[in-house]
Amino acid sequence: MKKLTANIVKFPGTNCENETLESLEYLGFDVSFISHNETMINSDLIVLAGGFSYGDYVSCGRIAKYSPVVLSLKNATLERKVFILGICNGFQILTEANILPGAILENIGGKFICDNVELNFLNRSFSLPIAHHQGRYYIDDIEKLNDFEIIKYKNNPNGSLANIAGLYDKKRYIMGLMPHPERNMITPFKPENGKIIFEFIKKTIEKDFYGLV
Amino acid sequence: MDLYKKLKIEDVVFQNILKKLKRKPNEFETYLFASMHSEHCGYLHSKKYLDDFFTNNNFKNENAGCIKIKDYCVFFKIESHNHPCAIEPYQGSMTGIGGIIRDVLSLGARPICLLNSLKFGRIYSNKTKYYLSEVVRGISDYGNSTGIPVISGETIFNNNFENIPIVNVFAAGVVKADKVKLSSAKKDSLIVLLGSKTGVDGLGGAIFASDVLNDKSSRNSVQIGDPYLKKLLIEATIKINSLDTTLACQDLGASGILSSTSELCYKGNCGADLFLQNVHLQNKNITPVEIMLSETQERMAFIIKEEGVEEFKKIVDEFELEYSIIGKTNESHQYRVFYNNELLADIPLKVLCEPYLYTLKSIEKKAVNNIEYKNTREKFLEIINDENFCSKKYIYSQFDQEVQGRTSFSQNDNAIGVLYLKEADSFIAFCIETNYKNSAKVAVGNSFLNLFRKLVSFGFEPLGLTNCLNFSNPDDINVQSDFIDTVEMLKKMSKDFLIPVVSGNVSFYNEFKNDKIPPCATLAMIGVIQEKDKLIKPNVFSGDNIFLLGDFEFKNFDFSYENKLKNIVFDLYEKRLLRSVKSIGKFGLVGTLLKNSLFYKVGFEINFKKELYFREFLPCYILLSDSCELENELKKIDIPFCYLGKYVGDKIKIDDLIFNLDEVIQICQNKINFEMEK
Numbered sequence: 001m002k003k004l005t006a007n008i009v010k011f012p013g014t015n016c017e018n019e020t021l022e023s024l025e026y027l028g029f030d031v032s033f034i035s036h037n038e039t040m041i042n043s044d045l046i047v048l049a050g051g052f053s054y055g056d057y058v059s060c061g062r063i064a065k066y067s068p069v070v071l072s073l074k075n076a077t078l079e080r081k082v083f084i085l086g087i088c089n090g091f092q093i094l095t096e097a098n099i100l101p102g103a104i105l106e107n108i109g110g111k112f113i114c115d116n117v118e119l120n121f122l123n124r125s126f127s128l129p130i131a132h133h134q135g136r137y138y139i140d141d142i143e144k145l146n147d148f149e150i151i152k153y154k155n156n157p158n159g160s161l162a163n164i165a166g167l168y169d170k171k172r173y174i175m176g177l178m179p180h181p182e183r184n185m186i187t188p189f190k191p192e193n194g195k196i197i198f199e200f201i202k203k204t205i206e207k208d209f210y211g212l213v
Numbered sequence: 214m215d216l217y218k219k220l221k222i223e224d225v226v227f228q229n230i231l232k233k234l235k236r237k238p239n240e241f242e243t244y245l246f247a248s249m250h251s252e253h254c255g256y257l258h259s260k261k262y263l264d265d266f267f268t269n270n271n272f273k274n275e276n277a278g279c280i281k282i283k284d285y286c287v288f289f290k291i292e293s294h295n296h297p298c299a300i301e302p303y304q305g306s307m308t309g310i311g312g313i314i315r316d317v318l319s320l321g322a323r324p325i326c327l328l329n330s331l332k333f334g335r336i337y338s339n340k341t342k343y344y345l346s347e348v349v350r351g352i353s354d355y356g357n358s359t360g361i362p363v364i365s366g367e368t369i370f371n372n373n374f375e376n377i378p379i380v381n382v383f384a385a386g387v388v389k390a391d392k393v394k395l396s397s398a399k400k401d402s403l404i405v406l407l408g409s410k411t412g413v414d415g416l417g418g419a420i421f422a423s424d425v426l427n428d429k430s431s432r433n434s435v436q437i438g439d440p441y442l443k444k445l446l447i448e449a450t451i452k453i454n455s456l457d458t459t460l461a462c463q464d465l466g467a468s469g470i471l472s473s474t475s476e477l478c479y480k481g482n483c484g485a486d487l488f489l490q491n492v493h494l495q496n497k498n499i500t501p502v503e504i505m506l507s508e509t510q511e512r513m514a515f516i517i518k519e520e521g522v523e524e525f526k527k528i529v530d531e532f533e534l535e536y537s538i539i540g541k542t543n544e545s546h547q548y549r550v551f552y553n554n555e556l557l558a559d560i561p562l563k564v565l566c567e568p569y570l571y572t573l574k575s576i577e578k579k580a581v582n583n584i585e586y587k588n589t590r591e592k593f594l595e596i597i598n599d600e601n602f603c604s605k606k607y608i609y610s611q612f613d614q615e616v617q618g619r620t621s622f623s624q625n626d627n628a629i630g631v632l633y634l635k636e637a638d639s640f641i642a643f644c645i646e647t648n649y650k651n652s653a654k655v656a657v658g659n660s661f662l663n664l665f666r667k668l669v670s671f672g673f674e675p676l677g678l679t680n681c682l683n684f685s686n687p688d689d690i691n692v693q694s695d696f697i698d699t700v701e702m703l704k705k706m707s708k709d710f711l712i713p714v715v716s717g718n719v720s721f722y723n724e725f726k727n728d729k730i731p732p733c734a735t736l737a738m739i740g741v742i743q744e745k746d747k748l749i750k751p752n753v754f755s756g757d758n759i760f761l762l763g764d765f766e767f768k769n770f771d772f773s774y775e776n777k778l779k780n781i782v783f784d785l786y787e788k789r790l791l792r793s794v795k796s797i798g799k800f801g802l803v804g805t806l807l808k809n810s811l812f813y814k815v816g817f818e819i820n821f822k823k824e825l826y827f828r829e830f831l832p833c834y835i836l837l838s839d840s841c842e843l844e845n846e847l848k849k850i851d852i853p854f855c856y857l858g859k860y861v862g863d864k865i866k867i868d869d870l871i872f873n874l875d876e877v878i879q880i881c882q883n884k885i886n887f888e889m890e891k
Contacts, residue, residue, distance in 0.1 A: 012533065013441050015360025019618025050616070052358045055441025112353045112611045131357070131613040182618060188633050188640075189621040189750055 003030040004205055006045040009069050009090075011036045016050035016087065016182060023185040027198050036067045041076040044205050045083045048090025050131075050180060060104065060134045061093035070097050081209045083173040083201055088132055091166065091176035100167055100176045102139035107132070108159030118154035119165055119179060122200070126193045128179035130157060130165075135178045137164040151177060173204065216240060220247035221420055226257065229569035234560065241550070241557040244502045245565065248468040249475065252423035252721055255568035258687040259719040262573070262700045269677070269713035274480065275396055276316040276464065277386075278715025280677040282741055283637040286393055288317045289385035291330075291645070291681040291737055293720035296422040297435045298380040302344050306351030306380055307438035308415075311510050313384040314359065315464030318447055319513065321394035321454035322386030325619060326632055327356050328645045329366040329382050330681075330735045331608075334375030336600040336888045341370065344378045345608075346889065351438075352382070353611040358440035359447065363612035364623045364630025365643055370600045373649075376725040377426065381681045381735045383645060387634060394454040396463045398481035398516040404474055404540035407453070407529065408446050408512035409439070411470070412495030415508025419467040425686055425724040442511040442534075449532040450513050456528075458521025465512040471505045473514045474540065475548050479566040481516070484545030489552040493537040501552045516542060573693035580655040585824065590870050592827050596800055597807070597877050603884040604811065621748075628667045628796075631748070640748050642673040645737040648799070653695035653732040654702045658770045659830045661706045664738035666796030669779045670834060672747060672786050673740030678707055680736050681718045685729035692721075695732040702770075703734070709772040712738070749786060751793035753813040756839060759806065759857040760847065763833030765825055774832070781850055782834055790843045795835040801827035802857075803867060805835060810865060811881055816874045818866035819858035826867065 006029040008017050017033060024031045029045065036053075053064035064070060070093060076082050077099075086094040094100040107113055112133040119128055137160040139145065151166030158178075166177035181194030206212040217227045220243065230238060230246055238246055249255060256263070272278055277290035294309025314324050329352060334341040345368075356363050361384070398404075415436030422434075453459050461481065463473045470492070478485040489504050499507070517525055522538070529536050548565050550558040586592045596602050614623035614630075621640065622631040629644040644667050648656040661678075668675045682699060684692050707714050723730040742748050763778055785791050797805050803826045806817050825831065836843065837860070847854045858866075865872040 013358070013444055015358075015444065015616055016618075022618065051360060052441060052444070055358065055439075057441065111350075112357060112613070114610055114613050114615070129615055131615065133357075180615070183615045183620075185618075187615075187618050187621060188745070189631075189748070 003028060004045065004202065005029065005043040006031045006047060007034045007043040008047045008049050009034055009036060011051070011053035011064050011067065013053045013055050014049050014051035014089070016180065019186070020047055020049045020087070020182040023182040023194060023198060026186055027202055034069065036069050038069050039072040041072055041082060043082070044209060045085065045201065046073065048086040048093050050088035050090065053089055053093065056089070060089060061096035064093045065097035074099060077172050077174065081173065083205050085201060086176045087180060087182065088178055091178055092134060094174065094176045100169065100174055101144050102137055104134055105136040105138050106134050107136055113157055115157060117157055117179065119151055120154060121151040121196070122149065124196060126196055127191065128181060128193055129183045130179050132178060136160050147171060175201070216243050217247065220244065221424060222247050222250060226250050226569045230564065233564045241502060242560060245471055245505060245558060245560070248419050248471055248506050249565055250568035251419045253419040254468050254472055256719060257568055258571045258573065258721060259696065261570045262697060263717065266704055266714040267708040268715060272320070272393065276319050280715065280739065281390060282634065282639050282641070282743070284390050285387055285634070285637045286322065286390050287385055287387050287641060287739070288320050288322045289383065289679055289739060290316050290716040290718070291381050291383040291679050291735060292316065292718045293681050293683055294380045294382065295377065295683065295720055295723050296426060298348055298378050299426050299725070301435040302347035302378065303351045304435050304437055306348040307355040308436040308510055309380055309382045310352055310355040311438045311443055312466050313382045314361065314443065314447070315466065315513065317384050317386030318450050319396060319462045319464040320386070320388065321392050321451065321462065322388035323451055324361045324384050324386045324447065325617060326385050326630065326643060327361050327363045327383060328630065328643055328737060329363065330645050330647055331366070332369045332371070332374040332379035332733065334372055335370050336885060338375060340375060342889055348378065348380055349608050349611050355438055355440045357613040359444045360616050362614050362616050362620050362623070363609070364614055364620055364632065365645060366609065367645055367647065368605050368608055369647060373731055376728045377723050377730050379683050379723065379730060379733060381683070383737050385643065387636060392455060394459065394462045396461055396477055396480055398477040398483055398542045399460045400483040400542050400544045402460055402516050402518055402542050403522065403538050404485060404487065404542060405515045405517055405525065405536055406470065406492060406512060406539045407449065407515060407534060407536045409442060409509050410493050410495040410535065411499070411504055411507050412509050413499060413503055413507060416503060416506060418508040422467070423722060425722045436508045436510050438510050445532045445534055446511050446513060449528055449534055452528045453515060453525060456521060456524055458518040458524060459515055460518060461516040463514045465514060467508060469505065469507045469509065475562060475565050477514065477516060478542055478548065479562040484543045484547045484562065485540055485549065486543065487540035487550045489550060491537050491539050493535050501557055505550070573697055574690050575697045576690060576694045578652045578694060578698065580652045586827060589823060589826055589867060593803065593867065593872065596804055597880050600884055600888070602800055602804060603881045605885065606882070607885040607889060629671060638745055640742040642668055642671055642740045643737065644668065645735065647733050647735045649731040649733045652698065654698040656732070657699050657702045657734040657736070658706060660734065660736045662770060662775065663796055663798050663830055664736055665710065665775060666834065668738060668740035669782055670794040670796050671751065672749060672783065673742055675712055675738055675740045677715050678712050678736060678738050679716045680714065680734055681720065683720045683723055683730060683733040683735065685722065685724040687721045699732060699734050706770060753793060753809045753815060753837060753860055754839065755815050755861050757792050757837045757860045758839065759817065759819065759859055760836040760843065760854055761833050761857055762836050762847065762852060762854045764853050765831050765833055767832045777852060778834060781852060785836070785846065788846065790838055790840045790846060792837040792839060797831040797833060797835065799829050801829055802831060803827055807865065810874055811878055815860050816862045816864045817858060817860045820868055821857050823868070
């Protein structure tokens with residue numbers, strides 16, 4: 001079978017793109033970067049990687065949501081099957097742009113937090129690193145998340161509502177994560193827990209987009 | 214009052230200018246001299262003593278030096294940003310990081326990690342809390358946004374630093390050896406300025422940092438950082454430096470356009486004509502002197518061939534940056550500055566770039582003996598309540614330690630940070646340390662040895678050293694003497710150990726009213742493991758035996774002794790007989806063992822010599838092992854060793870004293886957070 005393809009969006013200020021690229025290549029994706037001005041989306045997976053898009057001086061993701069690539073993402077999911085993954089700043093952009101519901105606010109302590117946290121996802125427990133200043137998930141009505149898979153913190157580090165660390169919209173194939181799976185993939189002496197996320201995505205694409213089991 | 218006096222040029226320095234220039238400098242030129250011949254730019258009090266360090270001659274006169282790993286160069290350097298941090302700690306620490314990043318960037322290297330050494334007053338003081346939270350926030354905002362991990366560091370709390378916080382920052386960058394860009398201009402090329410519009414922030418920063426602090430020290434002298442712009446500038450600079458038409462590169466730090474362009478040309482043995490009307494500016498009201506001396510951040514200077522402009526412009530546009538062509542190099546040796554066709558300065562570069570150098574005096578100083586303590590229990594309680602010993606998680610959890618995906622081990626109260634350099638398939642370890650509680654000579658010797666031993670403990674071969682020498686007023690003969698002792702000791706140690714000093718920085722005038730800092734030489738050492746499978750993850754398990762390897766009464770700073778110990782440790786690692794190894798630092802044997810207990814959550818019991826429990830810098834290694842063969846192996850060597858006890862259970866037992874580990878953890882983990890939130 002032909003390799004699955006992935007695009008990683010480079011906003012000015014994105015800074016986790018290289019390790020994200022290597023992680024996906026490691027799992028067999030054919031990966032390339034695309035510009036924030038790109039409007040043609042034609043890969044199986046599109047990743048909004050971590051960083052500080054446009055400096056995030058206003059609020060995280062507030063400027064990026066007006067970029068051509070994000071505006072065209074909104075339509076992309078309607079036209080064809082594409083998996084959208086937002087990691088950290090990417091998750092912030094997805095909520096800012098209303099591609100995922102809710103909002104991501106400043107951490108409850110008002111400080112940047114870099115740490116390893118325990119997570120629960122699809123009945124599995126594992127740890128992943130977090131590194132953010134604005135990671136407190138909030139939504140006015142939690143019922144809106146009924147159809148979502150939720151990635152939860154075991155010990156809430158930032159005050160997120162209902163311990164939410166990430167969301168997965170099964171119907172539209174959109175995932176937002178505050179933790180960084182790409183940091184626990186290819187680095188020696190780190191666990192390979194990032195695989196749990198990325199392999200889930202890969203299998204979902206193979207199964208749901210290409211009918212492979 | 215003469216202008217030169219107003220600008221704080223000393224008489225002897227000015228006389229030297231007159232003599233060499235053979236005329237009186239005009240007003241504009243006097244400003245240039247005041248900045249270039251300030252302590253901060255010209256190293257007037259230190260330069261004479263910095264020339265004959267043991268180096269590896271890898272880019273000796275560049276912004277940073279390097280060690281080579283296979284086909285790659287790892288450049289690294291430490292710099293101080295003490296003065297700006299005392300006035301404006303948030304912007305001060307931000308721009309400290311910004312400046313040190315540019316130093317490695319200007320060589321064409323991609324910045325791969327940051328470290329820091331921070332010194333404040335005691336944690337109980339409100340001033341300390343203010344400085345600590347703001348300095349950490351500055352490093353956090355700048356380092357995290359530019360995407361460079363902070364992988365190790367130290368924080369020291371002592372009354373000496375209450376009014377004079379010491380902020381030393383370290384950066385390392387990597388570049389393929391054949392892609393290194395030097396800072397020597399070539400003649401008949403263009404001088405191009407890239408990045409921020411020049412404004413009046415940080416004006417006179419070099420002069421400000423060359424004097425003692427006082428109540429009137431100006432906030433205007435502090436630069437303002439923009440990490441987002443820096444991130445773009447990093448990416449653009451790496452691309453521009455990879456072009457063949459780019460001949461040289463230099464960052465804009467202290468004395469802005471003036472020092473960067475003059476140094477580029479002086480090193481390249483060519484002259485320069487600058488046209489200040491071409492500089493892209495924040496506003497039109499800025500004067501020519503201000504343009505020359507502004508320390509606006511996020512700017513880089515390049516020397517490019519004329520035919521390279523198109524390609525240069527393409528990269529600039531890609532990153533939506535701004536640039537201006539501000540001058541040309543030529544074959545003269547003159548530095549000429551024009552503003553709208555008016556010639557403002559015409560100075561031989563040799564006169565501009567070679568200031569008067571002071572000769573310092575030296576007086577005899579004695580080493581301080583270790584203070585002996587009486588009561589083990591009291592000393593133990595003192596240590597666990599000392600914020601210097603307690604967990605620094607409050608600080609390092611605010612730094613992104615893993616961005617770029619290279620970090621194998623980071624801070625987490627570990628002694629070192631380790632990156633995996635995939636380009637060269639090797640591990641590099643970084644560690645940083647300052648000691649000041651002894652004579653200058655012994656203190657820096659202890660730092661050197663402890664860094665050496667820390668690297669060896671993790672199995673790393675120490676390969677290079679950088680330093681940042683922080684002192685108070687150099688007019689004081691005590692300070693002069695301490696400075697000379699420090700430098701001589703560093704020279705001796707690095708030569709004996711064959712560890713090159715690849716770069717360095719000196720910061721004088723760390724003084725506020727009656728407060729002076731003690732001599733503080735911050736050292737950072739880096740080590741390498743080239744065979745990937747040789748790195749062993751340190752660990753501690755219940756049941757591990759604790760041995761002490763080395764002659765604890767050995768008092769010399771001796772290479773052959775240290776090298777012997779190193780080889781033994783490496784050999785035992787090779788034979789897989791060790792779980793982990795620790796060197797013994799400021800908190801002695803018990804402090805070191807306790808750090809493991811806090812991290813791995815396991816108690817220990819030892820029964821040894823009381824007088825050695827808290828002695829600093831024992832010339833020994835603590836070996837941990839579950840192998841019954843270790844003891845037999847140790848018996849074969851001619852270095853003394855002894856069995857101390859073992860890691861076990863949830864208690865700390867020292868002779869007949871017993872402490873509950875959980876309680877100790879509670880105190881050590883929460884102390885700084887608790888004080889900061891008070």
